[in-house]
Amino acid sequence: MEVSGFFAAIIIGLVIGALGRLVVPGKQNIPIWLTLLIGVIAAILGTLVAGVFGVDDTSGIDWIELIIQVAFAAVGVAIAAGAYGRRRVR
16 A cells, blocks of 8 residues: 555545544544544445445445445444443543
């Protein structure tokens, strides 16, 4: 992976993580770095799953791949918010 590809993955991961965070209802008490990490992982997993289903390379915007990535990010944010919220003592 080239340096430009690495930075593109981080930026896409940030957007995917933010979209995943918006999809999950309620307030999530997780740090932004964790949202970024979840977004990057969700972007990678979503691309792999889209490739398995053959929808990773379509003409125009890959809407199905984007939906899969955001779904992974939403699940990841929900899991992290639940685990991170239980870990903190109030």
